[in-house]
Amino acid sequence: MTKKFNFDVTATDGRARTGVISTPRGEIRTPAFMPVGTAATVKAMLPESVRATGADILLGNTYHLMLRPTAERIARLGGLHRFMNWDRPILTDSGGFQVMSLAGLRKLTEEGVTFKSHIDGSRHALTPERSMEIQALLGSDIVMAFDECTPFPSDEATARRSMELSMRWARRSREAFGDRPGHALFGIQQGSVYRDQRQESADKLREIGFDGYAIGGLAVGEGQATMFEVLEYAPAMLPEDRPRYLMGVGKPDDIVGAVERGIDMMDCVLPSRSGRTGQAFTRFGVVNIRNARHQDDPRPLDEHCTCPACRNYSRAYLHHVNRAQEIIASMLLTWHNLHYFQELMQGLRDAIAEGRLAAFVSDFHARRAEGDI
Numbered sequence: 001m002t003k004k005f006n007f008d009v010t011a012t013d014g015r016a017r018t019g020v021i022s023t024p025r026g027e028i029r030t031p032a033f034m035p036v037g038t039a040a041t042v043k044a045m046l047p048e049s050v051r052a053t054g055a056d057i058l059l060g061n062t063y064h065l066m067l068r069p070t071a072e073r074i075a076r077l078g079g080l081h082r083f084m085n086w087d088r089p090i091l092t093d094s095g096g097f098q099v100m101s102l103a104g105l106r107k108l109t110e111e112g113v114t115f116k117s118h119i120d121g122s123r124h125a126l127t128p129e130r131s132m133e134i135q136a137l138l139g140s141d142i143v144m145a146f147d148e149c150t151p152f153p154s155d156e157a158t159a160r161r162s163m164e165l166s167m168r169w170a171r172r173s174r175e176a177f178g179d180r181p182g183h184a185l186f187g188i189q190q191g192s193v194y195r196d197q198r199q200e201s202a203d204k205l206r207e208i209g210f211d212g213y214a215i216g217g218l219a220v221g222e223g224q225a226t227m228f229e230v231l232e233y234a235p236a237m238l239p240e241d242r243p244r245y246l247m248g249v250g251k252p253d254d255i256v257g258a259v260e261r262g263i264d265m266m267d268c269v270l271p272s273r274s275g276r277t278g279q280a281f282t283r284f285g286v287v288n289i290r291n292a293r294h295q296d297d298p299r300p301l302d303e304h305c306t307c308p309a310c311r312n313y314s315r316a317y318l319h320h321v322n323r324a325q326e327i328i329a330s331m332l333l334t335w336h337n338l339h340y341f342q343e344l345m346q347g348l349r350d351a352i353a354e355g356r357l358a359a360f361v362s363d364f365h366a367r368r369a370e371g372d373i
């Protein structure tokens with residue numbers, strides 16, 4: 001059992017690479033997709049089911065957990081791993097992104113952000129120091145620096161001010177994090193869609209020194225084409241011997257394009273959130289199980305899929321329980337979607353390891369062009 005945090009690149013294919021992140025709580029195979037467990041649960045899934053889909057790591061959230069049940073309570077109860085019965089690695093986001101997208105009455109200063117809880121209206125403050133304290137109380141293995149996700153679109157001057165604030169917060173995060181063997185602190189690059197600012201941000205983070213580097217400020221409405229334009233140059237600005245984490249991404253074709261451009265880690269609520277709305281991801285595209293055309297269909301969602309939903313249930317059944325708003329509908333579609341996302345990651349890891357990523361990607365796109373699913 002390794003006591004420290006390590007990243008080894010094991011194969012490359014173009015800019016893409018496979019690797020292993022070693023942590024005291026287990027290994028993470030990269031490129032990795034990380035399911036989101038916002039309020040100490042991956043919604044509609046038991047932890048053992050999340051593991052069964054192939055996940056090596058899941059995400060927790062400083063913003064949600066500081067409000068309810070509070071980080072201090074979770075610490076008193078033995079930390080987040082014990083609390084949610086997940087003994088493998090956990091990465092926690094630093095909370096700033098969620099404050100800006102969820103909280104009310106926000107006030108942003110050099111110190112940090114103050115805001116009103118979206119749950120009970122109580123007032124709270126998040127600073128780099130408080131974010132580090134909360135993530136330490138939770139016991140997360142990979143801690144994110146406290147940053148501001150620059151809104152899109154932003155003009156160059158606004159983006160620069162935001163990036164420079166995040167870089168000052170990155171240094172405060174590093175200093176507050178201290179020296180915690182076996183735990184990692186990741187810096188987050190900002191700079192919106194401006195190449196010079198992305199470079200300055202990367203240089204600043206490298207100077208401060210982090211165990212991994214995230215690309216922030218994307219998947220915020222810029223669209224896939226613009227995101228890929230930034231990913232043509234941003235990953236290579238970050239140290240190549242450290243994990244590169246693209247935050248909040250994404251749809252399957254976003255994931256494939258990001259991996260091709262050198263990304264090692266991604267997270268997104270999409271597979272779980274859309275599972276609850278009846279959207280199923282398959283190799284042929286998205287199936288909306290609520291559509292009436294499924295009500296007599298005896299076939300599984302995807303006959304090649306080995307998840308419990310596809311092995312044991314028909315589209316007709318999934319249609320029925322979704323329309324009836326039965327709890328099992330969320331369970332089965334969430335499980336299927338997380339299974340599909342992890343299978344996609346395994347396919348990408350195998351293709352990179354065998355030097356056939358280009359073929360995998362063209363096959364991935366060709367399948368999705370196929371007609372009715």
Ligand SMILES: Nc1nc2c(CCNCC3CCCC3)c3[nH]c(NCCc4ccccc4)nc3cc2c(=O)[nH]1
Pocket residue numbers: 036037038059060061093094095096097144147148149150188215216217218219220247248249250267268269270
């Ligand atoms: N610190 C930080 N976090 C970011 C996040 C949150 C990543 N998931 C955190 C999890 C921890 C728990 C909750 C989430 C992002 N998420 C997105 N896009 C999501 C877009 C999306 C939204 C809804 C559905 C699908 C996609 N861009 C992001 C940029 C940043 C960023 O710069 N800084």
